[in-house]
Amino acid sequence: MRILITGGAGFIGSALIRELIEHSEHSVLNLDKLTYAGNLESLVSVACDARYEFVQADIVDQATISAVLDSFRPEAVMHLAAESHVDRSIDGPSDFIQTNIVGTYSLLEATRAYWQSLPEPEKTAFRFHHISTDEVYGDLHGANDLFTETTSYAPSSPYSASKAASDHLVRAWHRTYGLPVLLTNCSNNYGPFHFPEKLIPLVILNALAGKPLPVYGNGMQVRDWLFVEDHARALIKVVTQGKIGETYNIGGHNEQKNIDVVRGICQLLEELAPQKPAGSAKYADLITYVQDRPGHDLRYAIDAGKIERELGWVPQETFESGLRKTVKWYLDNLEWCRRVQDGSYQGERLGFLNRKELLA
Incomplete structure (x- = not known):
């Protein structure tokens, strides 16, 4: 397949592209605005592959999206472009409204026009896969409750509200x-190449620097943790x-209190970085x-039974194995972390071809 990934x-998104290029025969066009969270250094391992292309563009720009669709002729669109950090959405919700809601609308309209122009066999085979979050469901109160695909939406933050709107x-x-769509809602992702403002990489890097390890409130908030490479494999299964028309929840079967996550990282660092x-x-x-x-949600937990029953996907990593891999990756890639923390990653394109000719 030819797959356009926003x-x-x-x-x-970068984990998904690495999985597609390294472990399948699919071709990928990566369309990214390259905001602070977009880092082409996460794609160095596949950047020179003939099946990978990159275009820098904003999904709000409907005319540019249409030109890319007409040129690349994708058989599927996988929509991951979003503002995604809750704290940033509380401080400044405008970007979240613009990208997550207006951007999704623009992408849907461009895709609809492209899809309607396809010959019937290609039109029938086409699919639009929207990747979302379990935060649209709000939080759980019962100790044994789980989010299912039919759980009512009750978003708590500007971020989750904007994602709910896009869904x-x-x-x-x-x-x-009649646009042929698929939706997925995932739990908290973690793993290599995670932006250092998120909990797990923040704790790792702060600990190595001897800085405080901040824990919100009493640290008893519960999240279901999903290793990002498991998520990428699930997304490929779905697309x-x-x-068509179905929603699939994707979870890691790994509920952990935030404070236990932080303590677990500390224990691993005692072993792997004793100095x-x-x-x-x-x-x-x-x-x-x-x-x-x-407005901090207390507990998220996913029932991922549907994707297991219908598509045969289960996570390969336990939280313990995934966290160990993650901590080791950060210890082995401190230069990548330094470039993200000092902002120098934004100043270079590492020889990537920005395929402007696609828009000609």
Whole structure:
């Protein structure tokens, strides 16, 4: 297949592209605006592959998206481009409204026009896969409750509200216009190449620098953790085998309290990086409780039974194995981390071809 991926320079998008190029015969066009969270250094391993192309563009720009679609002629669109950090959405929700809602609308309209122009066999085979989050469901209160594909939406933050709106738009374009769509809602991702403002990489890098390890509130918030490479494999299953019009929840079967995640990282660092910064006795001594986030959801947990039953996907990593791989990756790639932290990754394109000729 020829697959257009929006947001392919982001954390999940880059993992998806690496999986597609390294472990399949599919061809990929990566369309990314390259905001602060888009990092082409995450794609160095596939950048020179003949089946990979890159275009820098904003999904809000409908004319450019249409030109890319007409030139690349994808058989599937996988939509990952989004503003995704809850704290940033609280401080400045405007970008989230623009990208996640207006951008999704623009992409849907460009895709609808492209899809309607296809010959019938290609039109029938085409699919639009929208990648979303379990945060659209709000939080769970019962100890044994799980999010299912029919759980009512109750978003708590500007981020999750904008993603909920984008989900509704995708479903509306399917019902009203017949656009062949698939939706997935995933739990918290973690793994290599994660932007350092997120919990797990932030804790790893702060600990190595002898800085405080911030934990919101009492740290008892529960999340279901999904190793990003498992997520990428699930997304490929859905886009190639999923049933049009269906939603699939993707979870890691790994519920953990935030404080236990932080303590687990500290334990691994004691083993893997025993030489601590001056003044640190134990990494866990750096744990610092800070004021809780406004509207902080207490518990997320995914029922991923549908994707297992219908598509045969199950995560390969336990939280323990995935966290060990993640900590080791960061220890082995501190230069990548340094370039992200000081912003120098944004100043270079590493010889990537920005395929402007596609728009000619």
